[in-house]
Amino acid sequence: MAVADIMESLQPAIQRLKVAKAEEVGIDTLRERLLQENASGQHVLVGRSEVGIWTSVPKPAENGSDQD
């Protein structure tokens, strides 16, 4: 479970910013509980999205090449 892993890395920030208490999160059993919740396969989970962003910087004006 990706979210369980992220929770583990974010745990210090979650406590520091007082978003949730350690008891509420229960990090030691969180992964198991998330797996249990979805074990039925009844839930459709729309996860995070990936945003692709790209562009190319301009080339110098191609003068003269269209003269012939």
Add this chain to the structure above:
Amino acid sequence: MTDPSGESNPAYVLGHSRHELDRLRVQARLLEPVTRHFFREAGIQPGMRVLDVGSGAGEVAFLAAELVGANGSVVGCDRSPIAVATATQAAEQRRTSHVDFREGDPAEMAFDEPFDAVVGRYVLPFQPDPSTILRGLARHLKPGGLMVFQEPDWTFVRSFPPATLNDQVCEWLTTTTELSGQSWNFLEQAYPAFVGADLPAPTVQLQTFVGGQPNTESG
């Protein structure tokens, strides 16, 4: 300000613990097909010289190295010495010779030669001002060079019927990243970040993971 994870100011919300570096590797397997798709669409090609910003455990650099082939090259940069050491070790294990990792913020570094492309994944939300770093990075591009990023957005996260714990956890995560000033909802910032750096209007595409089985990594 340096915290025990070796990260310097400003505090990087995820840190560089062994768990986090391992997590980045697992996440990379999930993200790889999406990154590959974006890179191909953007025009990453064999023979290119690529700069990977915020290279972490090195996964994006290795993918880029595969796409540019032996005639291309990749330089990965990360300001965390732990990340650079981990990525360098991984490159040795893979016997990849055309990838090189350096410590520092590439927006402020100097390079011997310009690049055909600058790429980055999960980097811009952690910058105080994304346009500022993009401007610094654009200096390293050849004329016609590509600027390609992949960033997360959690705005559309939901479940049908509601999976209460999953939804609660996602809310904790988004609230934490918002409060830390490193929001993971990058969609609304994507276009302004590029245009604000005087880059040409970017192409912006979304891909969303949808799952439900316990053994999928979605969510």
